[in-house]
Amino acid sequence: MIIFRDKWKADAFKVILKKRWINLSKDELTYIGGDSQKLVSILQFDYGYPRKTAQRKVKNFWDSYSNSHV
Numbered sequence: 001m002i003i004f005r006d007k008w009k010a011d012a013f014k015v016i017l018k019k020r021w022i023n024l025s026k027d028e029l030t031y032i033g034g035d036s037q038k039l040v041s042i043l044q045f046d047y048g049y050p051r052k053t054a055q056r057k058v059k060n061f062w063d064s065y066s067n068s069h070v
Helices: 011-020 026-032 036-047 051-068
Strands: none
Touching: 011 026, 011 051, 026 036, 036 051
16 A cells, blocks of 8 residues: 655645545544555544545545646
8 A cells, every 4th residue: 555654744745635534633644644554544433434445545545646746
């Protein structure tokens, strides 16, 4: 799965992530720390997504983000 640690230091990236999943708290963003698997786990818990759905949503988010920030 995708790890986006290199982007994590940019506050703008966290803002975009927060806009996509508005329920993410500051503590959760800190916990994620750029690890996409942690984001998947939080999406499962916060949104009730099955694991595969959460993984797909994270991948789709990353693909969209990467394509728009080339």
